[in-house]
Amino acid sequence: MLYKSLIRPYLFGKDPELSHEAVLHLLAANEWLYGTLEDFFKVEDPRLTVKIGPLRFANPVGLAGGFDKNVTAPKMISAFGFGFMEVGAITAQAQPGNPKPRLYRLPEDDALINRLGFNNEGAEALAIKLDRLRARGGRPKIPLGMNIGRTKIVATKDAVADFLSCFEKLFPHGDFFTLNVSSPNTPNLRDLQEKSLLRELLSAVQQKNLQLAARAHIDAKAVFVKIAPDMEFGQVDEIIEVVDEVKLTGIVATNATAFHRDGLKSANGPEPGGLSGRPITALVTKFISHIYRNTRGRLPIIGVGGIFDGYDAYEKIKAGADAVQIYTGWIFEGPGAVKRINKGLLRLLERDGLKHISEAVGRDVRD
Numbered sequence: 001m002l003y004k005s006l007i008r009p010y011l012f013g014k015d016p017e018l019s020h021e022a023v024l025h026l027l028a029a030n031e032w033l034y035g036t037l038e039d040f041f042k043v044e045d046p047r048l049t050v051k052i053g054p055l056r057f058a059n060p061v062g063l064a065g066g067f068d069k070n071v072t073a074p075k076m077i078s079a080f081g082f083g084f085m086e087v088g089a090i091t092a093q094a095q096p097g098n099p100k101p102r103l104y105r106l107p108e109d110d111a112l113i114n115r116l117g118f119n120n121e122g123a124e125a126l127a128i129k130l131d132r133l134r135a136r137g138g139r140p141k142i143p144l145g146m147n148i149g150r151t152k153i154v155a156t157k158d159a160v161a162d163f164l165s166c167f168e169k170l171f172p173h174g175d176f177f178t179l180n181v182s183s184p185n186t187p188n189l190r191d192l193q194e195k196s197l198l199r200e201l202l203s204a205v206q207q208k209n210l211q212l213a214a215r216a217h218i219d220a221k222a223v224f225v226k227i228a229p230d231m232e233f234g235q236v237d238e239i240i241e242v243v244d245e246v247k248l249t250g251i252v253a254t255n256a257t258a259f260h261r262d263g264l265k266s267a268n269g270p271e272p273g274g275l276s277g278r279p280i281t282a283l284v285t286k287f288i289s290h291i292y293r294n295t296r297g298r299l300p301i302i303g304v305g306g307i308f309d310g311y312d313a314y315e316k317i318k319a320g321a322d323a324v325q326i327y328t329g330w331i332f333e334g335p336g337a338v339k340r341i342n343k344g345l346l347r348l349l350e351r352d353g354l355k356h357i358s359e360a361v362g363r364d365v366r367d
């Protein structure tokens with residue numbers, strides 16, 4: 001395969017963050033290729049469609065938050081066959097993120113460690129960029145999500161106002177919103193996963209959502225909360241209670257892990273930050289099963305963590321995910337990964353005699 005034999009060794013020979021930025025800018029500069037890429041990578045099959053709340057995805061494979069933080073090339077990224085995608089994390093105020101180096105490859109483990117710390121141009125600048133994209137037809141045609149985080153210098157007591165200001169600025173641009181309270185790289189961000197703080201945050205966002213929707217004469221936007229894999233299931237249950245209470249759309253499970261480092265072979269293993277990719281595949285699947293079992297499948301789940309192929313995606317779906325997202329798997333497997341995952345899912349549906357992907361959701365968890 002061209003990617004693994006030629007392109008990946010070239011990219012992996014360069015600084016991880018620099019090569020990431022270079023690829024994003026290369027994509028942005030070549031939007032004329034959009035149609036060709038889309039034709040090549042798109043998998044269209046009625047068995048793969050997904051409905052979550054008001055959202056409709058042509059296939060269940062999405063791009064996870066953090067890949068295109070500054071909305072550099074969303075339309076070109078969408079051409080690689082994704083059913084939906086997130087941009088960001090975006091914070092209310094622009095910020096530089098943590099000192100470099102802050103992104104590490106773990107090639108022997110099919111993993112990454114990042115401590116970027118929400119480096120981004122801020123909600124105001126990115127809302128303007130999104131306005132311009134819309135005006136010139138540069139918005140992706142697939143559902144576009146805004147991944148929202150807390151500004152680093154804002155204290156936990158002011159976090160709600162910070163999230164609300166970001167949400168309001170981006171409201172016209174997102175088909176859905178993912179409230180990221182689980183990045184390991186913003187000090188005290190994960191405190192917001194605690195029940196009373198989470199209730200305060202989520203209910204304030206939902207209230208603002210309804211208000212802004214009424215003002216614009218549109219339906220409320222879909223809103224998800226993204227959780228960390230570094231907690232006891234007891235705390236997951238409290239989060240589920242709050243999500244139910246405030247009628248959030250669903251849960252994105254999960255972010256990278258700050259704690260788990262067992263069995264890593266790569267030299268960069270001890271670096272602090274969020275570990276993603278193959279080492280978290282099974283851990284995340286357990287979180288998804290837990291949420292599905294606890295909610296008896298009532299609550300939409302987007303499963304993300306260590307998906308590299310159709311089999312991995314199918315495992316997440318059978319554990320209870322309605323849709324999945326990838327990040328590290330895309331870096332390691334290359335541009336054809338989304339198409340291969342979708343084709344793989346179709347083969348697995350046929351093997352198991354299922355007519356639609358929704359029949360597979362939670363299949364491993366149901367009694």
Ligand SMILES: Cc1cc2nc3c(=O)[nH]c(=O)nc-3n(C[C@H](O)[C@H](O)[C@H](O)COP(=O)(O)O)c2cc1C
Binds near residue numbers: 118
């Ligand atoms: C370099 C990098 C940056 C990330 N930035 C974000 C982010 O800004 N917001 C977010 O919600 N998740 C972020 N993530 C987490 C991913 O969205 C995803 O939840 C996690 O990496 C697990 O999925 P994966 O194993 O497919 O990478 C980031 C991950 C990586 C590797």
